[in-house]
Amino acid sequence: MRYPLLTVLLCLxxxxxxxxxxxxxxxxxxLDAETRAxxxxxxxxxDSTAQGTIxxxxxxxxxxxxxxxxxxxxxxxxxxxxxxxxxxxxxxxTFVPVLLSPTSFELEGxxxxxxxxxxxxxxxxxxxxxREANPRDAGELLRALPGxxxxxxxxxxxxxxxxxxxxxxxxxxxxxxRLFPAGPARMDSPMSHFDPTVIQSxxxxxxxxxxxxxxxxxxxxxxxxxxxxxxxxxxxQGRLHAGYDTNLNAFENGLQLGxxxxxxxxxxxxxxxxxxDYRAGDGSTVPADFRSREVRLKLGYLPRPDVRFVVAAGYQxxxxxxxxxxxxxxxYFDAYTLSATxxxxxxxxxxxxxxxxxxxxxxxxxxxxxxxxxxxxxxxxMPPFALDVxxxxxxxxxxxRLALSLAPGFADELELGADGYHTYRNAMRWIRRRDTGMLLxxxxxxxxxxxxxxxxxxxxxxxPAARWQVAATARxxxxxxxxxxxxxxxxxxxxxxxxxxEANLSGALTVSWLPHPRWSVAVGVGSAVRTADATERYSDRxxxxxxxxxxxxxxxxxLRPERxxxxxxxxxxxxxxxxxxxNLFARRLDNYITIEPTDLPKRLPLSPPTVFRYVNGTATFxxxxxxxxxxxxYALTLTTTGSYLWGQDETRDEPAFGVAPPRVxxxxxxxxxxxxxxxxxxxxxxxxxxxxTSRGEAPTDGYxxxxxxxxxxxxxxxxxxxxxxxxxxxxxxxxxxxKNPFTGxxxxxxxxxxxxxxxxxx
Numbered sequence: 170m171r172y173p174l175l176t177v178l179l180c181l182x183x184x185x186x187x188x189x190x191x192x193x194x195x196x197x198x199x200l201d202a203e204t205r206a207x208x209x210x211x212x213x214x215x216d217s218t219a220q221g222t223i224x225x226x227x228x229x230x231x232x233x234x235x236x237x238x239x240x241x242x243x244x245x246x247x248x249x250x251x252x253x254x255x256x257x258x259x260x261x262x263t264f265v266p267v268l269l270s271p272t273s274f275e276l277e278g279x280x281x282x283x284x285x286x287x288x289x290x291x292x293x294x295x296x297x298x299x300r301e302a303n304p305r306d307a308g309e310l311l312r313a314l315p316g317x318x319x320x321x322x323x324x325x326x327x328x329x330x331x332x333x334x335x336x337x338x339x340x341x342x343x344x345x346x347r348l349f350p351a352g353p354a355r356m357d358s359p360m361s362h363f364d365p366t367v368i369q370s371x372x373x374x375x376x377x378x379x380x381x382x383x384x385x386x387x388x389x390x391x392x393x394x395x396x397x398x399x400x401x402x403x404x405x406q407g408r409l410h411a412g413y414d415t416n417l418n419a420f421e422n423g424l425q426l427g428x429x430x431x432x433x434x435x436x437x438x439x440x441x442x443x444x445x446d447y448r449a450g451d452g453s454t455v456p457a458d459f460r461s462r463e464v465r466l467k468l469g470y471l472p473r474p475d476v477r478f479v480v481a482a483g484y485q486x487x488x489x490x491x492x493x494x495x496x497x498x499x500x501y502f503d504a505y506t507l508s509a510t511x512x513x514x515x516x517x518x519x520x521x522x523x524x525x526x527x528x529x530x531x532x533x534x535x536x537x538x539x540x541x542x543x544x545x546x547x548x549x550x551m552p553p554f555a556l557d558v559x560x561x562x563x564x565x566x567x568x569x570r571l572a573l574s575l576a577p578g579f580a581d582e583l584e585l586g587a588d589g590y591h592t593y594r595n596a597m598r599w600i601r602r603r604d605t606g607m608l609l610x611x612x613x614x615x616x617x618x619x620x621x622x623x624x625x626x627x628x629x630x631x632x633p634a635a636r637w638q639v640a641a642t643a644r645x646x647x648x649x650x651x652x653x654x655x656x657x658x659x660x661x662x663x664x665x666x667x668x669x670x671e672a673n674l675s676g677a678l679t680v681s682w683l684p685h686p687r688w689s690v691a692v693g694v695g696s697a698v699r700t701a702d703a704t705e706r707y708s709d710r711x712x713x714x715x716x717x718x719x720x721x722x723x724x725x726x727x728l729r730p731e732r733x734x735x736x737x738x739x740x741x742x743x744x745x746x747x748x749x750x751x752n753l754f755a756r757r758l759d760n761y762i763t764i765e766p767t768d769l770p771k772r773l774p775l776s777p778p779t780v781f782r783y784v785n786g787t788a789t790f791x792x793x794x795x796x797x798x799x800x801x802x803y804a805l806t807l808t809t810t811g812s813y814l815w816g817q818d819e820t821r822d823e824p825a826f827g828v829a830p831p832r833v834x835x836x837x838x839x840x841x842x843x844x845x846x847x848x849x850x851x852x853x854x855x856x857x858x859x860x861x862t863s864r865g866e867a868p869t870d871g872y873x874x875x876x877x878x879x880x881x882x883x884x885x886x887x888x889x890x891x892x893x894x895x896x897x898x899x900x901x902x903x904x905x906x907x908k909n910p911f912t913g914x915x916x917x918x919x920x921x922x923x924x925x926x927x928x929x930x931x
Contacts, residue, residue, distance in 0.1 A: 193257035195232045197265035199224050199243055208269060211245040216252075221800060223743040231687060232745055243267050305419060305444070307360040307368065307392070315794035315812040316375055316752070318829045321906040321916050322354075322494035322714075324417075324444055324457035325487065326361035330905055331375055331388035332754070333790050333816045333828050336714065337702045338731070340379065340386040344394055344481060346508050347383050347590050351532035351564040353614055353704055354495050355714045360390070362485050362504035362532065364440035364463055366410055366423030369395045376735045376754065377697030378677045380644040381572070383588055384622040385699035387733040397434035397469040397479060400427045412926035416919055417457065419444035421926075432472040438465040446491070449917035450900030456491035456540065465506075475514040482507050494907030494916045496543070496712055496719055497536040497558060506530040521582065522574035529567050536560040542911050543775065544603065551774055555603035560614060562596030580631035581638075589623035594703045600773070612772070614711060616667075617653040618703035622646050636683040644675040648700045648730070652707050659709050662769055663782075664726045667707070673698035673730050691739040701728040705762055705783045710772040712910070713781070716764060716826065718865030719910035720777040723769065729760040729785050746800045753793040761788040763820055764864065786820025790828075804841040810834045818861065826864050830857035830871065830904055844882040851875055857904045865908070869915065872901035890926040895919065 199211040207228025214221040215234065224230045236259040244250040249270050257263055304310050308319040308327025319327035320335070331339050341348045341359035348359035372391045374382075379389035400406060410423040421442040428435050443460040463485035470478045483506040490499035508528035515521055538544045538558040546555045572586030596614035601607060624646040632638045648671040655667060677695030684690065704713070705728055710721035735756040742749050762783055769780040792814035799807045811833045816825030833853045840846040852874045860866040878892035895918070902915035909916065 192259040193234055193236045194262040195234060195239075195241075195255060195257060195265065196262060197230055197267055199228045199230070199245065199267045199269060202268040202270040208245050211243060211267075211269070213267075214242045214244070216240040216242055220745055222745045223748050223798075229683070230743070241265075243269065245269055304365045305414070305417070305421065305442070307363060307365050307371075308358055310365065310368075310371060311373070311390075314373060315796060315810040315832070315834075316792070316814070317373065318903070318905050320714075320827075321903060321918070322356065323490055323492035323499075323916075324447075324459045325461065325490060326356055326358045328355055328358040328714075329360060329390060330827065330829065331373065331390075332756070332792065333814055333825060334388045334733070335827060337385065338387040338699055338733070340383055340389040342382060342389070342391045343506065344392070344508060345510065345526050345570065346506060346528035346530055347566065347568050348530060349564055349566055349592055349702075351502070351504075351534040351562055351594075352499075352536065353560070353562060353596055353708065353711055354497070354536075356490070356492055356495065356497075356499050356536065357502055357504075357532060357534065360392070361487075362502070362506075363392065363394070363465075363483070364423065364442070364461065364485070366421070366440045367394045367425075367438045367463075367465055369393050375752075376693065376737055376756070377675065377695035377733050378642070378679065378693060380642045380675050380677055380695075380697060381584060381586065381626050381628050383570075384590070384624045384644075384646045384648075384673075385697070387697050387699055387731070394438070394465065394467075394481075395425065395427075395436060397427070397429065397436055397467060397471060398477075400429035400434050400436065402429050402431070404428075407931050409929045409931075410926065411928075412924060414444075415923040417444050417447045417922060429471075432470055434467075434469045434471060436467040436469075439463065447919045447922075450895065450898050450920040451917070452920075453917065455917060455919075456493045459490045460488045462486050463504075475516070477510070477512045479510045480508070481510075491540070493909050496541065496910050497538050497560065498540060500535040500537050500539075501533075503533040504530070505532075519576050519578075520573065521576050522572075524570065524572040524574075524586075526571075527569040529565075531563065531565045533563045534561070536562075546604075556609075557601040557603045557606075558598070559600075560596060560598045562614065563594070565593045567591045580629050582628075582630045584628040584630075585626075587623070587625050589621070591621045592619065592703070594618045610773070612709060613654070613656055614709065615652075615703050616655045616707055618707050619649075619651050620700065620703065621649045622700065638681040640677075640679045640681075642677045642695075644697075646673040646675070646698065646700075647671070648673060650700065650706060650726075652726075655707065656709050658772075659707075659723070663723055667726050669706070669726060669728075671700055671730055673700065687742050687744055689739070689741040691737070693737040693739075694735070696732060696734040699731045699733070701725075701730065701762060701783070710769075710776075710780060712776075713764070714907075716781070716861075716864035716866075717908045717915075718777065720865075721771050721773070721780045722764065723767070723780060723782050725783045728762060728783060731762050731785075732759045733757075734759070748796075748798045750796045751793070752795070753791075755791040756789065758788040758790070760785040761818070761820065762786075763788070763818060763826075765821075766863075784820070786818065788816060788818050788820070788825050790814065790816040790825065804839055806838045806840070808834075808836045808838070815859070821861065821863055823861050823863060824859040826861040826866055827905055828857070828859065830869070831855040846878075846880045848878045849875065850878075854901075854904075869902060869904040872899055874899050874901070886930050888928045888930075890924075890928075892924060894922045894924065896921065 199208045211224045213230045238256045241253045311317040318330040350357045370393045374389045379386040407426040412421045423440040425438045441462045465483040467481045485504040487502040510526045513523045543556045568590035570588040575583040577583045594615040598612040600610040626644040628642040630640045650669040652667040675697040679693040681691040706724045708724040713722040737754045740751045763786045764781040767782045794812040796810045813831045816828040818825045836850040838848040856871040875896040880890045898921040902917045906916045
């Protein structure tokens with residue numbers, strides 16, 4: 170048969186609804202027991218049969234079954250599974266509400282969800298698609314979702330890329346706190362300062378729709394750590410994790426302890442991991458040393474289900490990190506986080522909820538050239554002697570949020586709020602002779618740069634009909650950017666005005682329609698504005714992470730804020746035997762922050778001759794993603810995902826920089842019970858020929874890799890997982906990976922890696 174997949178889909182679509190044995194209809198909605206929020210992507214299974222389905226965006230499901238009595242199992246990642254006994258009568262429709270409670274310290278994994286334009290989760294990847302991802306870095310988790318990617322510059326700190334948007338175009342939040350990098354070369358992605366073992370959930374908005382989360386979100390990622398409500402009262406609970414990866418020589422360990430008594434709860438989490446150089450598929454050795462330690466504490470007062478006050482603190486120390494994709498390595502990172510959150514919900518009256526948060530986070534960072542070619546003498550270059558390069562940088566962020574949820578009468582919900590942040594950055598560079606210690610240069614990298622953004626927002630949600638929902642969001646941001654001083658060169662050749670004031674208006678409109686309990690359609694149009702960051706405004710001839718070359722770049726304090734306008738179409742369907750999610754989008758970036766060559770003199774003798782400057786321009790992107798999951802006999806599930814992205818820099822008249830090539834993933838999972846699973850995944854990535862040559866980007870070949878994973882629950886408390894990544898030991902480099910500035914070669918991904926993980930819950 171030439172089209173087996175099409176035949177399967179037709180059988181599933183046509184066969185189930187009109188089966189002669191389907192004499193009763195079971196419908197229902199799966200909700201969070203505490204918040205009554207719908208849970209999209211929950212699995213609804215009929216015990217002792219092959220029947221099952223997945224809830225749609227509103228948490229609804231439908232199954233056609235012969236009349237009789239059934240036991241229904243409902244599961245969702247992060248929640249306690251539940252079983253219901255249901256009696257179905259012939260030719261009747263039975264509706265069942267299902268309430269799921271957050272899980273205690275069970276052996277569940279991380280839930281990663283892509284959000285639709287209306288901020289509702291999609292019908293979701295399969296619940297275990299990311300649970301066993303074995304990530305060494307939080308950024309690696311994003312590579313499991315279609316349309317998302319990550320830049321590798323070293324072993325840690327993979328920088329998220331969402332449909333071609335990168336760096337500060339993507340807002341990153343940890344438990345509501347806005348995170349920014351400390352390093353001018355983004356050695357530290359905002360996602361690098363928390364360990365994957367502390368993550369409970371991760372939400373991704375692939376467009377300018379997360380306007381109530383914070384400012385400048387052309388796309389956004391929100392990470393939540395484990396909450397105190399998952400603790401069962403009156404007993405100590407915990408989870409211990411240990412793992413090892415061959416090739417990487419990486420150890421990873423984590424411990425979580427929690428106790429709740431009465432209205433008070435305490436949660437402590439710690440993680441420590443380290444790794445060494447790894448071997449690529451071609452046998453070459455890639456520098457990848459690192460050490461990471463962190464601890465996080467949450468103390469909460471929860472007197473009633475509708476009241477929550479939580480104080481959270483965290484500290485992470487990373488040491489001696491190799492960065493083969495940068496001119497320098499990292500000596501250390503010290504990251505601090507502190508937040509206080511108060512939440513209150515109301516069951517009666519016009520006020521439905523109150524959310525107040527204040528936070529502070531800071532990162533201290535030091536870089537050097539130890540182990541780099543510049544640290545060794547070379548008579549064939551100028552200067553011939555060895556250099557000692559050091560950069561010390563840091564960032565302090567203070568922010569907060571106040572939001573009020575109302576039931577105004579003329580609409581379902583009205584959210585009004587304000588948020589803001591203030592960042593302070595400072596960095597210095599010293600260059601000395603290694604043999605004598607003589608100081609050659611001392612540079613002001615970030616001249617005590619300050620950026621303050623205060624925003625007001627309103628979001629209105631209304632259902633004009635039973636199966637329709639409309640959401641409209643508006644946001645106004647007032648921005649103040651300034652620097653205390655700048656170098657004489659900067660003031661003479663770039664700008665003497667180091668201040669900027671902006672009033673930026675963003676908005677979004679989404680419409681969702683449920684034409685059938687199995688189908689969901691959503692359309693969204695949004696326009697969000699991002700202010701230029703400190704590097705784009707004030708850098709003084711430093712290498713840029715926006716381009717794959719080691720040239721020097723200068724900032725531009727006069728940059729206009731970047732605006733992303735995007736339209737999305739989402740189509741989802743969930744049937745008893747299969748589910749499909751399709752998303753298409755088009756985006757235009759006005760005042761797109763890009764780069765152009767100048768005739769300015771370079772600062773360092775070893776730099777390329779051309780110095781670049783940040784400028785505004787225009788760019789366009791379009792593409793889409795699709796996910797298809799088919800439930801097969803014998804406890805098998807077939808999942809395939811695909812993504813395509815096209816981008817053009819209209820100002821440079823060439824392809825946009827950093828566009829990921831087309832990709833297709835095909836996975837087959839065998840899970841006969843909750844105690845065992847086996848999964849094989851094939852990753853197929855196409856060649857990328859559309860590249861920004863003026864910014865040093867070069868084509869990359871396509872590649873195919875295979876991963877295998879097995880998981881086994883040993884008794885109730887133990888879980889064992891093992892497998893192999895890159896089974897065939899393919900030599901490849903992801904197109905978005907940074908280039909080695911000394912060899913011009915992209916950082917290759919690891920060759921074959923065997924891993925073993927053991928988890929104990931108590």
